[in-house]
Amino acid sequence: MPINPVIKLDEIHKTYHTGEVDVHAVRGVSLAILPGEFVAIMGSSGSGKSTLMNMIGALDRPTGGHYWLDGIDVSTLDRDALADIRNKKIGFVFQGFNLLSRTSALENVEMPMQYNHERIGAHEQLERATHALGLVGLGQRADHHPNQLSGGQQQRVAIARALVNRPSLLLADEPTGNLDSQTSIEIMGVFQKLNEQGITIVMVTHELDVARFTKRMVILRDGKIVTDEAVQNRSVAENELQRLRQEQQAVKLAS
């Protein structure tokens, strides 16, 4: 029995009509991502990766082609149905964390469940949010507000929020863009651990270092896929962290 892909893109196009010139941001992308994959979508700015990301995230609809998420043809759905898809099938992690300010980590994580049409009880919400925070190693800081947390911790809260509705897909848009290199590696470690547990992750990045933590690299240029290959010499977060510490030690000793 063949495995059904989580994401299946078939000749996806996106054209923006801005004034007299039509901007053809995505020009015929076809792609299939299977459950358990960890994919990096790469490309320089203007390559169409953000547009593609918005469509994969059901925030936007393609102007041509079809997109099946978990077997559902998302390209034909209306606004409300897209909202439900985002709620149930997709977990978002953003570059700017996008947490609600002056709201505790726990409440931030509970937030997507308030829009879940399965009506999750208050007790189960608390349980699931606590569990999700535990998964990203923040069980002790549930009552902290975002301004009391470091960047890496905020991103962990965002990951917990993305996981809490048990989505089929975790979608990360430059998740390490606002973080220093050590924290970036830690966050990639969180992603690798989640991926090992079977969660499908698609990540948009322009940094090769970050992309090397994934299993598969898709490179876009001018709205088309130019490279789609498995990652060779994959980085493992634990090893990278160890290497970083040794380097720091060496710097200290040298001075």
Next chain:
Amino acid sequence: MRIFASLKIAGRALRRNKMRSLLTMLGIIIGVGAVIGSVSLTSGATKQVEDQVSSLGESVITIFSGNFTQGGMRGGWGSAPTLTVEDTKAVAGLNNVLAVSPEVRDREQVLANGLNWNTQVMGESPDYPQIRNWSIASGTMFSDQDVRSLAKSAVIGKTVADQLFPNQNPVGQTVRIRNLPFLIVGVLAPKGFNLFGQDQDDTVVVPYTSHMHRITTRTFVNDILVQAASDKAIDGVQNDITDLLLARHHSKEQDFTVRNQLELMQAVTATSRAMGFLLAGVAAVSLVVGGIGIMNIMLVSVTERTREIGIRMAVGARAADILVQFLIEAVTLSAIGGSIGIIGGMTFSWFIASLQHWPTVTPFGWIAIAFVSSAVIGVISGFYPAWKASKLDPIDALHYE
């Protein structure tokens, strides 16, 4: 709709900006407070007027003697003596008439106890206290026998008692009216001032026969007090009296006038009601201004929280969820503001009423109206900002700086 969750979200959002929420509510607080305060004050004042009018007696009809016309000059009511004691007796025989009293009034200098006092001396029947709903504080009312025998008996009001018999019991003592000694048989309970500012306790009441034959020499009475069986019977009795007196006086033109205390009450309360409506109208305008304040702040709040709206949409909030969230925030603001306004308005009116010694009236109907209308104002003023928020594009909202 997940109303409960939306309520929770709205509550959190409002608590995050306590000062702003309070200032936003201020318009509604003042508006509702002004409505409730003015309405309850005017209804308190109206009630006081009603109490005063009903202190004139219950279901009382007063017949005034008519005006005279001589050489084209017309006098006012009571200028022509037309009513007699016989008229009174005839009126007493009508259906639904409980009690009657012919009334003769005169100002006299009265003496007692080495002191003197100018007061209103009234000639009445023994039914007078019953008609005026006035009790006797000590002693008794003079009797029908006293009326028949032109007895020199008197019942005095509280003010006269205080002036002539300070710290003494006047009952059993004598008071001299036009040098005739009248035996004081009773003292009336204090009744206070009437609608026109007259001290009702400044009076001496004697049998009307004694008044007409001993103090003054009159054949006509000033007016006749009639007590009907009930307020409902008043109109019928009034018509019967008119018919009866027209027949008795053999006159084509009505030489008397019949009034009841309901008409008086309506005339007096109409003024305070008009005042109340005026105040409530001004207050309603400030409610609308309060609503505009809420709309303004909600619009600011939507712009300020564009990113939050984007996040919520990204994690699966539908347009309707966002609409309901902001609508509930607006309604919560105005409903809480309305409640505070109701409490504030009531407190204010209690305070003023206790200063002025007015009776307080809790206008429950108006409280309900004020609460509902402040909630409605919340919906109206919150709808446009909420609709605007719900129409945001999630991608644009997420990248809003």
